[in-house]
Amino acid sequence: MKNLNLLKTLAIFGFIVIFGCHKDNSDPFSSRKISFNSDWGFHLNDSIIDKDTIGTNTKWRTLNVPHDWTVEGKFDEKSPAGYGGGALTGGLGWYKKTFKVADEDSTKVTSIIFDGVYKNSEVWVNGHYLGKRPNGYISFQYEISPYLNYGDKNNEIIVKVDNSKQPNSRWYSGSGIFRNVWLETTDKLHVGQWGTYVTTPKVTTEKATVKFETTIQNQNSTSKKATVTTTIFKKNTKVTSVTQNISIGAKANQTVKQEAQVETPILWSVEAPELYTAVTEISVDDKIVDQYKTNFGIRSFKFDVDKGFILNGKQVKIKGVCMHHDLGPLGSAINTRAIERQLQIMKDMGVNGIRTSHNPPAPELLDLCDKMGFIVMDEAFDMWKKAKTKYDYSLDWDQWHAKDLQDQILRDRNHPSIFMWSIGNEIPEQWSDEGVVIAKELSGIVKKLDATRLVTAAMNPAVNMNIDEVTLQFEKSKTGFNKLATSGALDIIGYNYAHQTFEYHQKNFPNVPFIATETTSALETRGYYDAVSDVVKKWPVRWDLKFTDGNLGNTVSAYDQVQAPWGSTHEATWKVMKKHDFLAGMYIWTGFDYIGEPTPYEWPSISSYFGIVDLAGFPKDVYYMYQSEWTNKTVLHLFPHWNWAAGQNVDVWAYYNNADEVELFLNGKSVGVRSKKGDDLHVMWRIPFQAGTLKAISRKNGKTVLETEIKTAGTATNLKLFADRPTIKADGNDLSFVTVDITDANGVLSPNANNEIQFSLKGNGKIVGVCSGDPVSHESYKGDRHTALNGKCLVVIQAGEKVEKLELTASASGLKSSTTIITVK
Numbered sequence: 117m118k119n120l121n122l123l124k125t126l127a128i129f130g131f132i133v134i135f136g137c138h139k140d141n142s143d144p145f146s147s148r149k150i151s152f153n154s155d156w157g158f159h160l161n162d163s164i165i166d167k168d169t170i171g172t173n174t175k176w177r178t179l180n181v182p183h184d185w186t187v188e189g190k191f192d193e194k195s196p197a198g199y200g201g202g203a204l205t206g207g208l209g210w211y212k213k214t215f216k217v218a219d220e221d222s223t224k225v226t227s228i229i230f231d232g233v234y235k236n237s238e239v240w241v242n243g244h245y246l247g248k249r250p251n252g253y254i255s256f257q258y259e260i261s262p263y264l265n266y267g268d269k270n271n272e273i274i275v276k277v278d279n280s281k282q283p284n285s286r287w288y289s290g291s292g293i294f295r296n297v298w299l300e301t302t303d304k305l306h307v308g309q310w311g312t313y314v315t316t317p318k319v320t321t322e323k324a325t326v327k328f329e330t331t332i333q334n335q336n337s338t339s340k341k342a343t344v345t346t347t348i349f350k351k352n353t354k355v356t357s358v359t360q361n362i363s364i365g366a367k368a369n370q371t372v373k374q375e376a377q378v379e380t381p382i383l384w385s386v387e388a389p390e391l392y393t394a395v396t397e398i399s400v401d402d403k404i405v406d407q408y409k410t411n412f413g414i415r416s417f418k419f420d421v422d423k424g425f426i427l428n429g430k431q432v433k434i435k436g437v438c439m440h441h442d443l444g445p446l447g448s449a450i451n452t453r454a455i456e457r458q459l460q461i462m463k464d465m466g467v468n469g470i471r472t473s474h475n476p477p478a479p480e481l482l483d484l485c486d487k488m489g490f491i492v493m494d495e496a497f498d499m500w501k502k503a504k505t506k507y508d509y510s511l512d513w514d515q516w517h518a519k520d521l522q523d524q525i526l527r528d529r530n531h532p533s534i535f536m537w538s539i540g541n542e543i544p545e546q547w548s549d550e551g552v553v554i555a556k557e558l559s560g561i562v563k564k565l566d567a568t569r570l571v572t573a574a575m576n577p578a579v580n581m582n583i584d585e586v587t588l589q590f591e592k593s594k595t596g597f598n599k600l601a602t603s604g605a606l607d608i609i610g611y612n613y614a615h616q617t618f619e620y621h622q623k624n625f626p627n628v629p630f631i632a633t634e635t636t637s638a639l640e641t642r643g644y645y646d647a648v649s650d651v652v653k654k655w656p657v658r659w660d661l662k663f664t665d666g667n668l669g670n671t672v673s674a675y676d677q678v679q680a681p682w683g684s685t686h687e688a689t690w691k692v693m694k695k696h697d698f699l700a701g702m703y704i705w706t707g708f709d710y711i712g713e714p715t716p717y718e719w720p721s722i723s724s725y726f727g728i729v730d731l732a733g734f735p736k737d738v739y740y741m742y743q744s745e746w747t748n749k750t751v752l753h754l755f756p757h758w759n760w761a762a763g764q765n766v767d768v769w770a771y772y773n774n775a776d777e778v779e780l781f782l783n784g785k786s787v788g789v790r791s792k793k794g795d796d797l798h799v800m801w802r803i804p805f806q807a808g809t810l811k812a813i814s815r816k817n818g819k820t821v822l823e824t825e826i827k828t829a830g831t832a833t834n835l836k837l838f839a840d841r842p843t844i845k846a847d848g849n850d851l852s853f854v855t856v857d858i859t860d861a862n863g864v865l866s867p868n869a870n871n872e873i874q875f876s877l878k879g880n881g882k883i884v885g886v887c888s889g890d891p892v893s894h895e896s897y898k899g900d901r902h903t904a905l906n907g908k909c910l911v912v913i914q915a916g917e918k919v920e921k922l923e924l925t926a927s928a929s930g931l932k933s934s935t936t937i938i939t940v941k
């Protein structure tokens with residue numbers, strides 16, 4: 117009944133009367149906010165420096181945001197963004213949108229909300245300057261009601277985005293209105309921006325106390341008497357509600373504190389991320405004037421110096437990954453399905469934690485982490501006052517850091533998936549007294565707005581040392597601590613790398629819990645192998661030095677054998693991490709490859725090698741090492757491929773679990789049984805190559821658990837298409853990620869095939885990305901053709917708004933083409 121009333125009230129609100137905008141019909145409580153993404157004009161021109169010079173002659177390209185213009189450009193060795201920026205270009209971009217607002221909204225408050233614009237955005241509405249926001253990752257909003265025309269007259273919004281000064285980032289940033297834009301319309305008496313704060317100070321399985329602090333804003337010129345009711349829903353069922361009468365002055369804000377009890381709460385956990393919804397209603401004279409929805413979770417947690425991370429009374433090891441915000445071939449333009457896919461791939465590997473390195477993420481990422489069950493470290497900054505690149509955020513630090521950090525906490529603090537705030541990554545000031553002062557200030561800002569979570573920083577490392585002599589220094593003395601680590605500003609000591617030092621943590625910091633904020637930085641190219649895995653090439657010795665042995669090329673073997681000098685192999689760090697309870701967990705650098713920051717920092721490399729999954733979303737082999745350790749799934753993964761020169765010695769590795777041993781057969785003949793010994797995480801056979809079939813059988817107590825085979829591929833003849841989802845929504849946004857395999861006549865993957873594949877699509881959908889995951893490819897991610905890497909390629913199809921069947925065809929010279937149908941409905 118109550119729900120019905122809510123829906124009726126929303127219908128009366130009349131938010132649907134803004135033209136040129138899409139209402140999100142999926143959620144009756146979110147109707148205060150409508151999507152403002154469609155039909156923007158875009159103009160890229162470095163020479164225009166003043167918004168008044170944008171005349172009627174300017175050519176505008178029509179597009180929908182989120183939009184990233186940088187990913188549309190060409191890779192260029194001389195790009196001022198450098199290889200760090202993916203050798204792509206920034207520039208100065210303009211966006212324009214025309215819209216009408218209905219007369220009845222003239223008594224309301226209308227605001228425009230940007231989830232993120234990279235960077236230095238400036239916004240005008242009907243010629244009125246609304247403001248500037250240098251930080252490219254922060255969400256912000258402007259009230260525009262005073263400047264709007266109502267009724268038939270048009271309104272025009274102009275956004276200037278200045279990403280022309282390069283370099284300003286160590287990784288690929290993208291440029292433009294790269295996150296969602298919303299138009300929000302409310303009564304003059306309403307819940308303020310990010311106006312709710314929901315906490316659960318007491319949680320048991322019998323009962324939870326839920327506290328609400330709600331900021332009510334009265335923009336009327338008279339005082340108001342109102343009722344504030346907060347109702348808790350589980351799915352669509354009302355759980356409980358609390359009501360309070362208030363009297364609020366003209367043009368005033370007031371914080372309303374309420375408390376509710378939830379009997380037998382269903383707790384949020386990583387395995388069962390149960391959410392509740394709080395709906396705040398403000399009523400005047402029994403009429404609801406505003407509704408505001410907040411998702412939250414009920415859970416208890418602590419970081420313990422001995423037991424690590426405890427969630428709802430149970431110890432949970434954080435098995436996390438760091439992620440940058442780009443979405444591979446889609447660039448940095450956010451798409452909820454693309455983020456969801458990344459998270460699903462991570463979840464299937466056993467990942468339970470995400471670090472938003474090194475900036476506030478898109479709100480959709482946090483919503484998904486809430487729903488899917490990830491332990492999030494929400495990070496604010498990659499630098500403070502001291503620059504890491506010439507034109508980075510350090511230039512805006514003095515003026516903006518307090519506001520940016522405050523806004524991040526206010527926006528994000530209701531997400532149950534967030535457990536830690538990180539105030540910075542590898543901050544140059546971490547060794548100095550100045551760093552201590554800044555850390556205390558930042559920690560103070562966080563604590564004032566959210567005392568329920570812990571503050572950390574990603575330090576490199578917690579103790580001053582030469583990474584090659586790391587252990588010795590710990591044994592000898594306690595001098596040389598990182599000043600930030602000992603400042604008292606951090607609730608958890610965050611280690612970047614230095615896994616050799618983890619075991620000394622309790623000795624050095626007996627009273628402060630541990631988290632490995634960043635680990636590993638191992639390097640792999642998917643599907644590429646040096647035949648013998650213990651020949652560790654001196655590659656790359658250091659990213660700032662030349663190769664020592666000349667001619668290795670920028671392709672890295674996918675045996676877990678190559679690492680950045682400050683990092684480790686995947687196995688090395690996990691072996692330490694799994695040994696001790698006090699090590700709360702780790703965030704591996706990185707879950708996915710990302711554009712920019714290749715290591716070596718050298719042309720022709722333009723994207724990273726650190727990912728456990730490549731840029732296209734194809735897992736590298738080590739993915740299955742984690743899966744065998746981090747999930748309950750039964751795993752038997754065999755590699756490399758089986759196409760080598762006759763007689764050549766090849767190392768065959770297997771990752772497995774839930775079994776005592778693995779036996780390997782080459783063309784039906786056993787080549788030996790292997791078992792993991794001690795802390796081994798894989799088994800290996802070194803055998804001379806002979807074409808045919810390699811078969812592995814894992815056994816427990818003599819019984820077969822799993823079997824897997826790899827066959828020698830013949831000549832490549834076919835293309836095979838696999839859509840991750842053959843049916844997608846007709847909402848103009850949804851995506852189908854289609855994998856292309858190049859195979860021989862028997863369907864065996866051709867592991868060395870690198871044919872150029874041409875795509876064509878019939879219907880109203882679009883090809884929005886193509887990618888092979890190759891860090892040295894300079895082909896555009898935005899074309900309709902792409903060269904495969906080691907037998908695989910990806911094409912991303914976006915639905916139109918029409919119900920239809922899309923027909924996708926892939927073809928390549930010398931190969932049989934292949935077609936697949938994607939249903940849009």
Ligand code: GAL
Nearest residue numbers: 541542612634637680705713
């Ligand atoms: C870390 C840094 C990351 C990334 C990584 C590459 O030191 O925090 O942002 O640069 O190195 O190994």
